[in-house]
Structures are given as C-alpha cells and as structure tokens.
Amino acid sequence: MLLGLDLGTGSLKAILLDENAQIVAEATRAYTVHAPQAGWAESNPNDWWTAARAATFELGHENKINAIGFSGQMHGVVLSDASGQALRNAILWADTRSSLEIEQYRNLEPQTLQRLANPLVTGMAGASLLWLKRHEPEILKTARWAFQPKDWLRFQLTKQAFGEPSDASGTLLYDLERDDWAFEIMEKLELPQKLFAPLKGSSEIAGTLTSGAASQLGLRAGIPVAMGGGDTPTAMFGSGILQPGMVQLSIGSGAQIVAPRDAAIIDSSLRTHLYRAVTPKGWYAMAAMQNAGLALEWVRGMLGLDWETAYLEAFAVENTNRLSFLPYLMGERTPHLNPNARGAWVGLALSHTRGHLMRAAFEGVAFAVRDGFEALLETGIEVPSLRLAGGGTRVQLWRQLLADTLQRPLYTSEISSASAKGAALLAGVASGVFSSCEDTLKFAPKPQLVADPRGNFEEAYGRFKGLYAKIN
Secondary structure, three states: OEEEEEEOOOEEEEEEEOOOOOEEEEEEEEOOOEOOOOOOOEEOHHHHHHHHHHHHHHHOOHHHOOEEEEEEOOOOEEEEOOOOOEOOOEEOOOOOOOHHHHHHHHOOOHHHHHHHOOOOOOOOHHHHHHHHHHHOHHHHHHOOEEEOHHHHHHHHHHOOOOEOHHHHOOOOOEEOOOOEEOHHHHHHHOOOHHHOOOEOOOOOEEEEOOHHHHHHHOOOOOOEEEOOEEHHHHHHHHOOOOOOOOEEEEEOOOEEEEEEEOOOOOOOOOOOEEEEOOOOOOEEEEEEEOOOHHHHHHHHHHOOOOHHHHHHHHOOOOOOOOOEEEOOEOEEOOOOOEOOOOOEEEOOOOOOOHHHHHHHHHHHHHHHHHHHHHHHHOOOOOOOOEEEEOHHHOOHHHHHHHHHHHOOOEEEOOOOOHHHHHHHHHHHHHHOOOOOOHHHHHHOOOOEEEEOOOOOOHHHHHHHHHHHHHHO
16 A cells, blocks of 8 residues: 655645555644744644654554655745754745845846746745845754755655755746756855755655654554655646646635646746646646635625525626626735735625625636636647636536636546645655556546536626736
8 A cells, every 4th residue: 555645734634545546544634833923834843743643543554555655835944953853843835924035036147037937936945044044044054954844754754865856846946947956046045055955756765764753653664755746746646637738727715727848948927837747857837826715705704695695696696797806815926926916896886786796706716817827828838628626616607607717618527635645646656556657647537527618708807907907
C-alpha cells in the first residue's frame, strides 16, 4: 500500500491507496493557524508532526505500507537548524507582512524579474525571508535550512535535506529559465545560499524512513520516502491532469485556473503564474483570483440568506437590470495585481431585490474569473474545455452561469482528496509500483459534461471591465 500525507494550511490528511489507486483508509488532523498580528499567518511546525503521527497511527495497515509520498501547502518558509528543529513558527502563504520587502524585488533588473516568471506578491518564501532578515536577523543567521512546509515534514522522516522543483518554483527564488535555484538573485537580495537544500524531482526517492521516525509513526524503518510536491500540482497529478489542454477551474474561497504546459513559456506581463509540475520536465500556468467563494459568502451573510435561499432567489432573476458587482473584497491578483482593489455594487435602483444583489454577486465572481482566464489565454494556452474542481461549483445553475460566462463547456470528475491521492501516487512512481507518472493516468477519473455554454453575457462583462478602471 501507498501512504500519502497532504500537509494543508489548517489540517493534515493521510490516505492509503492500494495497487489499483483505490482509497483503503484516510484520516485527518487539524491544527491552528496563528495570527499574532494583523496580516500575519503562522503555524508551529511541531503541530504538523504531531498531526502526521496521529493520522498515520489511525490508518493502521502499518506492515503493508510500501512507500510514502507528500503534498503540501506552497510558498511558506520554515527555518530550522541542522537537526530539523524549527527555530520559529513557519510563515505561511497567506501572510502579508512582507509588503515592504517586495519592493526590494522591484529594484532588480527587468530581465532578472522575468526569469522569476511570477507576479511579485507577499507570502512567497523569498519575501518572507527578506522580512526575517530585517526583523529577526539573529534567527536567520542561526538557521541551517529554509524549508518549504512539506520539505520540513519529510526531513522529519528521513533526516535528508532536499527541496523539489514544484515547491521551489513558487518561492520567488527560483530561475524558471534555468530550472534551478536562482542563486544570482539570492546574492543580489543578500540571502544566504546555504539555506536552500539541493533539488530532487517530485517522483524521486528522498531517503528511507529512519528508525526514530518509524517508532513515532508506528511504521517499520526503511520504507522509501518520495520527494512529493506542492499541493496544487500534486492535486493535478492525483486528478490525472498532466497534459496540455487539460485545464482545471477550482473555486473555493478564491479561484484558480491551472493549465499544464510542456515548456516554460513565461508570461511577459507577469500577470499569471508559471510553476514546475510534479512530472519530470512538466510545467503549469495558473491564473489566481482571490475573491470567489469568499466574496459570495460575504454577500450571502450581509443579505441574511442561507445558501439554499441564496441560490433560489439569485437564479430566479433573469437579469440584473444593469446592476453590476465588483467582488474585490481582498484586492486582486490575476489579472490586476492590485492589493488595494475594492469591491462595489454599481447601478442600484429601487426595483432591485436581494435576489438581484445576490445574482449580481454570482455574475461578478464569474466575470472576475473570466478576466483572469483571458490573461491566461493571452499566454498562448488553448482551452477547448474546463474541468471543475472545488466545493464551490456543485450547484447546476452556478455551473451554467460559469459556462455561459467563460464560453467553454464544463466537465467535472468525482475525486476526493486529490492532493493526498497525488502524494501517494508519487510514492508509487518513486518506489517502482508504477513505471512512470504517465502510468498513473489509467487511474484518472473520467470527466462528465455538466454544462455547455448557451447564454450570452458579453454586454454585462464589458460593463464590468469598464467599472474596474473607473473605481480602482
């Protein structure tokens, strides 16, 4: 059996897969995200280790586990000593304290920034390390390693220090053109190069389970441990989304559109992201929108609706009578890269009901997704259809609105625990259970068509685009 450990922001999930990639058992343990100051987001890495031990114990089947793989939240940073002891809380992807440090990046030459191939945003490891250099220099000097979260957790199992490309490429310290750590940029930013462990591929063996870790996990020593990957590309892998043309739209608190690529094609405008995939020499582009389910939840609460009523009243309204909603309650990433963007309802009239307000909110989120989608299309990606993922796309009327707005058919695949499943599959590739990453495609769920475009929102979308420029 294959054990997959998925280190999320607020919980760790462990699953066991059999040789046919069927889930045999799964367990979850939650932990706390700390916010000691406004805009900060931290976790105690020791809580992750405690969660991993408890979840693994709950699974059982300890004598049947043949390999272990990892998935983990991206962009954060864990400072540790040579033994792997964390020197402070991990700074997470949601942390925004490094806004001033991002300005140091803007002083780099344009051609240097182009090699980073990503928007300059807070929460990335590079920006967080610059903040630590300014505010906690003694801890930074003491540190031996600056790990990504799942790399720190894997070190606890193997005592072998490695980074891997899918996570490293999301640090703003990775040269996407050279496909390696950006040591030249580290030097310019005056960050110690010794902090960054050598890289190994996601489906390679990092080491074997030590006797000390085995006794704490309730497993046998010597089990091969795979490198694993960041949660987004590992979830793509677990869902069978490996090849160009297989584009996925996920809607949760935010929205992401991810598209596999077979080459490192950098967005010259740096409005969209480019990261390494977990497959050898694989890549993926991403549009990341911050306001989706988060904005809809806020509107629903403000209007005093439960979700059933919110959908019922919103989609009982045929149109919004020129009422528009800008969903930018937390700034925006793709395509605007504007942390100060703000939201609004525009075009209110006495005839509008709360159903109109809720309908405008659904349309506004769909339009914001299309805005990011168009930025991705401008990089040359072909998208004949989209696959839906995430808990925010289960209602058919909402799916139809998205299909009409994006003018693409939407498919869905029923898969649970995609990141954890992907982690376990990587363990299978690394240990030889599967011959290659492509060999796992035989386990991918078959997509089912759920919505074909049939409506036209071009006029309303054009009005939405114009309002952003006027308000922000």
